[in-house]
Amino acid sequence: MTSPQPHVTPGTDPQARPPAVAVPRPAPDRPTCFQDVILRLQTYWAATGCAILQPYDMEVGAGTFHPATTLRSLGTRPWAAAYVQPSRRPTDGRYGENPNRLQHYYQYQVIIKPSPPNLQDLYLGSLRAIGLDPMVHDVRFVEDDWESPTLGAWGLGWEVWCDGMEVSQFTYFQQVGGHDCRPVSGELTYGLERLAMYVLGVEHVMDMPFNAPGSPIALTYGDIFLQTEREYSRWNFETADTAMLLQHFKDAEAECARILDAPDRDGAGRRIPMAHPAYDQAIKASHLFNLLDARGVISVTERQAYIGRVRALAKRCADLFVTTEAATGANAAAGTAPGAGA
Amino acid sequence: MDLLIELLSEEIPARMQARAREDLKRLITGGLVEAGLTYASAGAFSTPRRLALAIEGLTAESKPVREERKGPRTDAPEKAIEGFLRSTGLTLDQLERRADKKAEVFFAVIEKPGRRAPEIVAEVLEAAIRDFPWPKSMRWGSGNLRWVRPLHSIAAILSDEGGTQVVPLTVEGITAGDTTRGHRFMAPDAFRVTGFDDYAAKLRRARVMLDHDEREAAIRQDAANLAFARGWEIVPDDALLAEIAGLVEWPVPLMGVIEDRFLSLPPEVLQTSMKEHQKFLSARNPATGRIEGFVTVANIEAPDDGATILKGNQRVLAARLSDAAFFWDNDLRVAKAGMAEWAEGLKSVTFHARLGTQWDRVERIAALAREIAPHVGADAGMAEKAARVAKLDLRSAMVGEFPELQGTMGRYYAQAAGLPERVADAARDHWRPRGESDGVPSEPISVAVALADKLGTLAWFWLLSEKPTGSKDPFALRRSAIGTIRLILENRCNLALQPLVKFAMENTPEYSILDQERVENQSRFNELAERQAQLEVLQGAATSDEERAKIADELGHGMQFARGLHRTRLANESARIRLAEAAEAEAPDLLAFLHDRLKVHLREQGIRHDVIDAVLAMPGSDDLTLVVARATALNDMLKTEDGTNLLQGIKRAANILSQAEEKDGVEYSLGADPKFAETDEERRLFAALDAAEPRIAAAMKAEDFPAAMSAIAALRGPIDAFFEAVQVNTDNQVVRRNRLNLLSRIREAGRLIADLTKIEG
Known part of the structure; x- marks a missing residue:
């Protein structure tokens, strides 16, 4: 394995053409279990110089919602991060019975700003890392433009097919929260369960080994998640208190607006705009909307209005974030520059 | 000299490649010609990762150009002279003064020296890259350039007997060179090329088939061979084939078999699922008539001959078809129970805020279908029933997944519900024609429902004044109009649209x-x-x-x-x-x-618009079949010599009449009497009109338009002879009036056929 190169040397001009990143060469063997797939991706992306973040500690529908992607893709400051994000999609719950569908699953997310010129090669290296050799498998980049009406975001890219199966989403962000992305971030999203099932040759997600099959206490995905899938499916579809959820939605919306309306400066006169706390409320509203949707209490016409309300919040958070040092890199205290090469 | 251009990028969407080839060729050749170069031939190529252009016989430099422009008079106001200087880019002392008629005038003589090809190509190529009309383009990294996906390299070389040279060009940090790369996986290294032949040959060795058409032909051939080996045949699908050829640089077709458990699915479902989700070609077994296999086209020659790839694809297909089978089984259960669940479902879907739910719409289509049925030879009750069933599949799970199967599934489900075959057919066929190349249904019940759907939709949106404007036609009303017209004409339906439109408009929420x-x-x-x-x-x-x-x-x-x-x-x-x-x-x-x-x-069928206008001015113009029959007969007659002369004669009669009527303030219509005729030509015209009028009227009544045309054409000789020999406006007022009244009989005879004054020429 070649030694990892940092993406961007701290202090370089962000407008300069970003350098290519050396593609790590992992050993060509296959993973044995779900966590092995995750660990290999972590190791691989760490070797490329990404900061390996931990999941965001809130309920989100996709890894994109993590502020490490949504907010950090804004502004000029270089950024490189990778992380697992537990994702919740209440309407996808199937009481653990469907071999491929879950209301709670994992995404692996990589976000690099500016997108390095060899991002495709880096991505293909990650497939090799989990045992998918593009000389044996048929890997294809098939047009698929990404859009998130909830985040006011869109980008161009592909879904990546491996032997006819979609294994990742590959996007060059063009706009987030209504702001043009300058520079452009490259985003990779892997659906971990589906990808791992393919690599491991498993037909039903619940049968997939989670830790090594030879472990003293070998656990399958079902051992860990079958019970929760059943319970949450029931709660999502049948039990959740819709009146309360609706109130929570309104509360989150109001709190988000209140935070954004607060003056930039605190009592001591320091400029501390609160984009992140406000954005948390936007995420919360988005998830509450998803729960209400699963309960079937949102009509087709109301749907657009709710999505519009969340988008309005996300946009205002973005508007505020781009004025902060985290976005511009201006006045960053020494030693705390985030993301600049990990 | 010859020019080779290659733009190597990340994967270009398949659907955009054909247009991009054309655009590249147009922009570059157009730019070169405009700059004064000429060329012998040009060909554009594309793969998923590259656009290429080869130009042969390019001139090495442009000819010098001398341009003279006349400016203002030398004593013109300063402003005018300044403007002329600005537009020519010259200074006052560079202008020439020349005598022009009376005054002295400034002349600008602009000499443009000839320019060398490399310089021109660089300029034209840069402009083409910067202004390329991609349907959607993007930025990447920290750059400002926009391309369909990140652009990685530009090769641009000019070659002649003396050797090759790289076009001097740098666009946003990408410098043009003479190298390219092969297949992403099988031959990723860069190599140098010297010209188009060298480029195409080296690419082929590097596992890239440059020509889209060649890839398409190779896939077609290999897929057919694979199918033939099993005694199968590939279901033709040119659009899918073109898309696949845009997804691979090195096509490797692989054949797979559909598991037995899925073979009971309708073939359309198998085909659509494989095509939409997997881009598979379908293979049919002619012995069973079923789709039993597929061809997937890989982009790589794998060491295991594609065994791993095929296994993976088969697995994905099984998951997809399991979903389809699940939908099919559920839908069949609802269908066998009479589809009431779907009818209920349509009641909860808004069709249009002012037109109610989808179910309201169905009810109104059913009422209109009942009204139309007798005019198209359908049973009114059956037509109404069919209309109530026709849209139910919109609520089925299968159509939810594959909207393009609406109608196809409707027919299966209507059959499962035990409905008559003709009702089931109407569920499938009332959507037609779906496009220009699609046929129209001919079974009367399908025709009635199709017409009710399309004509009703038009009437309701017209009532709301939501008509198509310019490029905006959100409810596809133009397509409904064309569908209505084709249904009526191709089935030769004689039906008056006016009362049906009225019925539809009175039947709204x-x-x-x-x-x-x-x-x-x-x-x-x-x-x-x-x-x-x-x-x-x-x-x-x-x-x-x-x-x-x-x-x-x-x-x-x-x-x-x-x-x-x-x-x-x-x-x-x-x-x-x-x-x-x-x-x-x-x-x-x-x-x-x-x-x-x-x-x-x-x-489009060769009938002149003025002929149609002439016919549309006649009563009964809301019967489109009648209009077309009249127009066709008139059109045919006007192509003959008799026809054109007759038209001249009738128009001449009408002109003389209207002049006289304007002058005299009366309308000449009745009372022409042969006894006031002074010449044989007049008498012969009387006789001809006496003979022709009842024949024309009878033929028109019988809608035998060719007979009507030949009856009126018989007037040509007598009319010509009349105008030859007779002066209408004579001093004898009795004779004059009689002749004018005679002319009015000619005019009236013409009016039996059409409003001939609308015919041009």
Whole structure:
């Protein structure tokens, strides 16, 4: 394995053409279990110089919602991060019975700003890392433009097919929260369960080994998640208190607006705009909307209005974030520059 | 010299490649020619990762150009001279003064020296890259350039006997060179190329087939061979083939077998699922008529001959088809139970805020289908039933997943519900024609439902004034209009559209609401009148003042309430009138829209628009089949020598008449009498008209338009002879009037056929 190169040397001009990143060469063997797939991706992306973040500690529908992607893709400051994000999609719950569908699953997310010129090669290296050799498998980049009406975001890219199966989403962000992305971030999203099932040759997600099959206490995905899938499916579809959820939605919306309306400066006169706390409320509203949707209490016409309300919040958070040092890199205290090469 | 350009990028969407090839060729050759170069031939190529252009026989430099421009007079205001200097880019001392007629005038002589090809190519290529008309483009990294996906390298080389040279060009940090790369996985290294032949040959060695058409042909051939080996055949699908050829640089078709458990799925479902999700070609077994296999096209020659790839694809297909089988089984259960669940479902889907739910729409289509049925030879009850069934599959899970299967599934589900075959067929066929190349149904029930769907949709949106404008046609009303016209013409239906449009427009939710309001109003009014009568009786029988006052008070309230009801009724009436007015205004407008579409349709079939206009001016123009029969006959007649001369004669008669009528202030119509005829030509014209008029009238009545045309064509000789020999305007007023009245018989004979004044020439 070649030694990892940092993406961007701290202090370089962000407008300069970003350098290519050396593609790590992992050993060509296959993973044995779900966590092995995750660990290999972590190791691989760490070797490329990404900061390996931990999941965001809130309920989100996709890894994109993590502020490490949504907010950090804004502004000029270089950024490189990778992380697992537990994702919740209440309407996808199937009481653990469907071999491929879950209301709670994992995404692996990589976000690099500016997108390095060899991002495709880096991505293909990650497939090799989990045992998918593009000389044996048929890997294809098939047009698929990404859009998130909830985040006011869109980008161009592909879904990546491996032997006819979609294994990742590959996007060059063009706009987030209504702001043009300058520079452009490259985003990779892997659906971990589906990808791992393919690599491991498993037909039903619940049968997939989670830790090594030879472990003293070998656990399958079902051992860990079958019970929760059943319970949450029931709660999502049948039990959740819709009146309360609706109130929570309104509360989150109001709190988000209140935070954004607060003056930039605190009592001591320091400029501390609160984009992140406000954005948390936007995420919360988005998830509450998803729960209400699963309960079937949102009509087709109301749907657009709710999505519009969340988008309005996300946009205002973005508007505020781009004025902060985290976005511009201006006045960053020494030693705390985030993301600049990990 | 020869020019080779290659733009290597990340994967270009397959659907954009054909346009991009054309655009690249157009932009570059156009730019080169404009800059004064000429070339012998040009060819554009594309793969998923590259656009390439090869130009042969390019001139090495542009010719010098000398341009002279005349400017203002030398004594012109300073402003005018300044403007001329600006537009020519010269200074005052560079201008020439020349005598021009009376004054002295400035002349600018601009000499443009010839430029060398590399310089011109660099300029033209840079402009093409910067202004390339991608349907969607993007930025990447920190750069400003926009391309369809990140652009990685530019190769641009000019070559002649003397060797090759790289075009001097740098665009946003990408410098043009003479290298490219092969297949992403099989030959990723860079290599140098010297010209197009070298480029294409080296690419082939590097596992890239440059020519899209060649890849398409290779896939077609290999897939057919793979299928043939099993005794199967590939289901033809040119659009899919073109898309696949845009997804691979080195096509490697692999054949797979569909598991037995999925073979009971309808073939359309198998085909659509494989095509939409997997981009597989379908293989049919002619012995069973079923789709039993597929061909997937890989982009790589794998060491295991594609075994791993095929296994993976098979696995994905099984998951997809399991979903499809699940939908199919569920849908069949609903269908066998009579599809009531789906009818309920349509009631919860809004079709249009002012037109109600999808189910409301179905009810109205059913009513209209009933109305249309007798005109197209269909049973009214069956047509209504078919219309009620036709849209139910919109609620099925399968159509939810694959919208393009609407209709196809409708037919399967109607069959499963035990409905008559012709009703099931209507569920499939009432959507047709789906496009220009699609045929129209001919089974009367399908025709009735299809017409009710399309004509109804037009009528309802016209009533709301939501008509197509410019490029905006969100409800695809133009397509409905073309569909209506084709259904009528291709089935030779004789049906008057006016009353059907009226029926449709009177059958909208607005009317139902008003009807209901009127009924409620009336019943409240009746109740109130009853109560008032009661009160009057009580008032007469009242014993105390207090009681009388109480009754009087209630009577007063009653009167007030009655006035309110009256106002509601008036409002109801005026709303009704407004609707009727809208219908009155919009119905002719809709008919005019259909006539316009008809003109376009007939023009494509070689019928002149003025001929159609002449026919449309006749009564019965809302019967499109009649219009076309008349127009065709007239069109044919006007192609003959008799026809054109006759037309001249009739027009001449009409001109003389209208001049005389204007001068005399009277209309000449009746009373032409042979006894005032002075010449044989007049008498012969009388005789010819006497013979022709009843024949024309009878033939028109029988709608035998060719016979009518030949009857009127018989007038050509007598009319020509008449004008040759006879002076209409003579001094003898009796004879003159008689001749004018005779001309009016010619005009009238023409009017039996069409309004010939609308014919040009």
